[in-house]
Structures are given as C-alpha cells and as structure tokens.
Amino acid sequence: MKILQANNFDLLLNILKENEYEIIGPTIQNGAIVYDKIESSRDFPIGYTDKQTPATYRIEKSNNDAFFHFVVGPQSWKRYLYPPVQKLFTAFLNGNAIKFEKEEFLPIKYAFIGVRSCEIQAIEIQDKVFFGGEFQNNRYKTLRKNSLIIAVNCSKAESNCFCTSMESGPEVKSGYDLVLTEIIYDKEHYFLINSGSQKGDEILSQMNLLEADENALKLGKDVIEKTKSQITKHLNISNLKELLLKNIESSIWEDVAKRCLSCGNCTMVCPTCFCMTVEDYTDLQKTKAERIQKWDSCFTLEYSYIHGGSVRVSVGSRYRQWLTHKLASWHEQFGTSGCVGCGRCITWCPVGIDITEEASKIRKISEYQNISLEEN
Amino acid sequence: MxxxxxxxxxxxxxxxxxxxxxxxxxxxxxxxxxxxxxxxxxxxxxxxxxxxxxxxxxxxxxxxxxxxxxxxxxxxxxxxxxxxxxxxxxxxxxxFGKPWPIKEAVGNDILLIAGGIGLAPLRPVIYHVLSHREYYGKIILLYGARTPQDILYRKELERLKSRLDIDIIVTVDRAVKNWTGNVGVVTTLIPRAPFDPINTTAMICGPEIMMRYTIVELLKRGLAKENIFVSMERNMKCGVGFCGHCQYGTEFICKDGPVFSYKEIEHLFGKREI
CATH class of the missing domain: 2.40.30.10 (Translation factors)
Incomplete structure (x- = not known):
C-alpha cells in the first residue's frame, strides 16, 4: 500500500495519459455527478457531495475538499463499455445485391477512475451477459479487456445504498487494477493506493510513491468501517429467488402498478440492465440502410410486441418482469443476482418506488400465508 | 464473424x-x-x-x-x-435455438400437433422422421386450420396421406361447402388419435391457447409432461440472448428454446403476461 498526496494526484493522471489511456471519471454536469472525460484532478467534483433519497438527487457543497465524497450518480460505466446507441452495420443495396458493412469501433483504452465496489460487481455481471456464454459481444469484450479499473472505497453511504445486502461493497475487494482510499485527517489529504493486477503494478511502478505507514492504514480501515455503519437500507436475499418465482401471480404487482409510471428510468440508470432494441434508418434513395442498436427497457409496450399485440400489456406485468429478472431469473441465467445494491433505481424513480420494499412485501405476504396455513 | x-x-x-x-x-x-x-x-x-x-x-x-x-x-x-x-x-x-427432440424420440411414436401456421416449424420434423422411418414408431400428424382455404401445404399433405406409414388427420374450425372432412378445433382429435401414450413424444406448435388446451388433452390421455414439447414465441431482436426481449420467466426463448418440454415451463405456461 502506497500513499499518493491529493496535491500530487495529477501524477497518476499524467502516467495514465502517457500509457495511452482515455481517462473517464466523476465530474459535475447539469447538477449531477456523471462520468465523463477527465483532464486533470480539477475536473473531479472537489468539495461536493450528493444527497439521495427515493425520487430525489441533489448535489451540495460538502465541508471538505474531498475528490470522491459522494456515492453513485445517474450514469454507470456501462455507458462506455456498452454505449446507449451503437451502429451495428450499414447495408448497401445495389440493384439486386446487398452488401453488409460491419461498423468498426475504436478499441479505446479506457481508464475508469472512481469505480465503486458495487460498480465493479455490475461490470462483472455484464461480462457474464456479453461474453460468458456461447455468443460474444466483441465490442464490449474488447473495450472491457482494454480497460483499467481504478476503484475507490466509498467514504460515505447514502440512504438508498444497500450494497452490504448484495455482498457488493462498500469495500473494494477484487476486480480492480488500482484501488484508492481517500483520507482527509488533521489537515492532511492523501490517498492510499494499492494494486490488484499486473496492469495496476505497471502503473504504480511508474509513480515512485512512499509506503503507507500503520497510522495511514488504520485511517483507511476507519473510512470503510464508517461507510459500512452508514448503510441503513437492507434487502433480505435468503430464498428471494424462490419466493419471487413462486409469487408471479401475487397481487403486489397490481399494487406497485398503481404507482409505477412505466417510464423506464430504473432500467436506464441500472448498471446491469442490458436490454436493447434495433432501429433501421434508410436514406431517401433506399440504397443505404443503417442498423442502430439502442438501450431498451422492459417497461415499454413495444418490448414484448408480437403479431397482434404486446404480451405484457399491464404495468404490473412489466414491473414484475423487471424485478423478478433482476432478483430471481438472473440467477438461473447468469449464476448471479442482477442487482448490486447501488440504489440508482430508487433514487431516479420519479415516484420513489423502492426495489427493496417491493421485494420485502412479497416476503411478508408469503410468510404470512405460510403462518396462516400452519394455523389452519 | x-x-x-x-x-x-x-x-x-x-x-x-x-x-x-x-x-x-x-x-x-x-x-x-x-x-x-x-x-x-x-x-x-x-x-x-x-x-x-x-x-x-x-x-x-x-x-x-x-x-x-x-x-x-x-x-x-x-x-x-x-x-x-x-x-x-x-x-x-x-x-439459432434448441431443436425438436428428434434424437431423444427415437423408438417412440411421434405425435405432431399443429395449429395454423404452426405447421411450418414442424414440417422439418416430418421430413426427418420419414427419411429415418425405421427409427420411429407410429407417426401421427393432427392439424387444425381455420377454414379449408387456410390449410397449409395442402398438396403435400394430400400426397403424404397416401403413404401407409403416417396418419394425417386434418380438421377445420369452420367448414365451407364441399368440405367433407373433420370440423372442430384440433384438440377434439386427440382422444381418438392412434398413439401409445406411454411411448409417445408429442411436439406441438400453434397459438399459445391452442397449445394449452392440447396439453390438457394429452395429459388426459396419459402422456408424461417430459414427453410433451412446445415451440414458444416472443419478441426477438437478436436471437442470441443479448437483447432480452424474448425472456419467458427464467428462460431466453432464443437460446434456451424455442422448443421446451412442458415439464420445463409448466410453472409459467398459461399464466398471464409472462
């Protein structure tokens, strides 16, 4: 474990640039902390923090000059590894012949800086979706393999965070190339920095940093412990898959449908949601047609459309599809939950529907039914 | 590629x-x-x-x-x-997708039940079992169309009917003048269809409601759930499990299906808006 002084942070950024990485990290845009291109440490949301409750997100000044004293915003890293809009191919029609020209992509080397523990888990979940099976998404796979993950241990939790329930945080334990812990203590401001891979070793070896002393290590542990203690939201995941799959005809889906606007925000902010649709665009002469892939949401009517109509007409059935996919079907499909407890879907739901509350209702109803059965 | x-x-x-x-x-x-x-x-x-x-x-x-x-x-x-x-x-x-269980069905009677355009996905099975005739028991096709004009592959069916090693029974929902064949939905043919329920593999393709009632009739005849197969349909954008659209409960119809045994999807089958 080494120490990187906050006022020397650009050393790390410069080395990343020298190693031909495009640096993406947190920065403020339109009143939210988003992930975008980082030129220097001044681009970070220095001195800002976020406040999140169901249906509410605000950034505000914090009482220190921390670089990373906030949790996760509306975007996730999937925006870069799996862009919202991608061209798949252009088809050229010439007389009676069609030529398909595959859309090539730049194999950019991204350095993602400020990746949270829950987000690493989300990326690893998408890895399973895009190249864990028989078919491979080459674009995703290339960008992912090229990427450098510089994680940061969360220095705070917000009321929508439930990573401890999903075993995804707050401490960064694996899946990183470098990991940072930000420490502000007694006028000192520095980062503990450690490598978790060969790529991380190579970057670290170019920096010539001092070893962290025991005191610094202890302060680093305190940061994680403090964050852990701030987590108030919990989701009981024991038997949750079975409970949900058993209750697909429960009345709670109709109940949540009374509140759900089926806007699809939850699916857009979710770091693991991967659904997409395709659209075709032709030129006016009908000689050139482009096929564009776009993020899609299971909350739209078109999503389940087959000849004659949509399969999931009611809002309740669409919410059920989303929640049971995330917390139940995903286990069968990819051997992991589809939820990492980042809380984005709760924050960005315009009516504040809380995935943990809806899942708990199923458990409560189910437990009540079991008790009444036993009593009878 | x-x-x-x-x-x-x-x-x-x-x-x-x-x-x-x-x-x-x-x-x-x-x-x-x-x-x-x-x-x-x-x-x-x-x-x-x-x-x-x-x-x-x-x-x-x-x-x-x-x-x-x-x-x-x-x-x-x-x-x-x-x-x-x-x-x-x-x-x-x-x-793409998992095929009908033609290998697993070797030695069994083959019962094909189709509704409307549902005959199209079953036609390759007919070709296969007839060209490997000695590997299968009886071969029965029960086919329901809306009207006599809606009968798919009509000439081919008439030609096949002349063979002595396949039973083809066609029915229409609504008869018209000159139709002297069966009238009624395809499920009405099941009680009297000549197959041995113990050693039969049934493959069904048609609208979901038709498949549902067909299964009810087959279970009544004593077919085991694991010997009944259906071909499912949902919206699809990719065919390889990337777009998410074809999910049916925990299954992706594109790569886990479209053919499923009834046993695999019994818990979902017939439930609304899955």
Missing part, C-alpha cells in the same frame, strides 16, 4: 401458400456449403431497411442447398417479405 451481421441469400422461388401465407426458397450467395439446421431452429431474416424478425425454418433438414421459410404476412417485415420476387435478396442470421 460477427453474430449480429447477416449474410446474404437470394430468393430462388417464391410461392403463395394460402391467401395470407407464403414460402420462400433461398440460396446462400457467400456460402458454397449451403445451410445446415436442425428441425425446430429459426433464423433472423433481415429485409433491407425494414427490419429483422425471427422465423422458423420449414424445409427439409437433409437438403443443404436450399433454405426454406414459410410465414404469414402479418407485420411490417413479413408484409415486405410477401413482396419478394425471384432473385430478391434477404439477410440471414442463424440457425
């Missing part, structure tokens, strides 16, 4: 089957080895500038030189497909 990029096929033959269904015979332009598939698999068919849809393959699996699709002109893409002519070009991705 990118799994999302189609390869081009040329239309060799186009013919109308009924007033709203048609068949296209395609030949690969790029691949000299032709096209191989297993009965029950499907392709994603791309029509220039219009879109791409999943359609099951309905030709003979032993003939690699030609790729055959039968479909109904019902949506944006299929209506455009219906305008194809000889030498027209389509894009093909595939074959």
């Amino acid at each position: 990118d799994v999302m990029i189609p390869t081009t096929y040329k239309v060799q033959k186009f013919f109308k089957e009924t007033h709203d269904t048609f068949t296209i015979e395609l030949k690969s332009i790029e691949n000299k080895n032709g096209f191989s598939f297993e009965p029950g698999q499907f392709n994603m068919i791309y029509i220039f500038g219009v879109g791409e849809i999943p359609i099951s393959i309905s030709g003979d699996p032993n003939k690699h030189g030609v790729l055959v699709h039968t479909t109904r002109a019902v949506g944006t893409v299929t209506r455009e497909m219906a305008k194809l002519k000889k030498d027209g070009i389509v894009g093909i991705r595939g074959p």
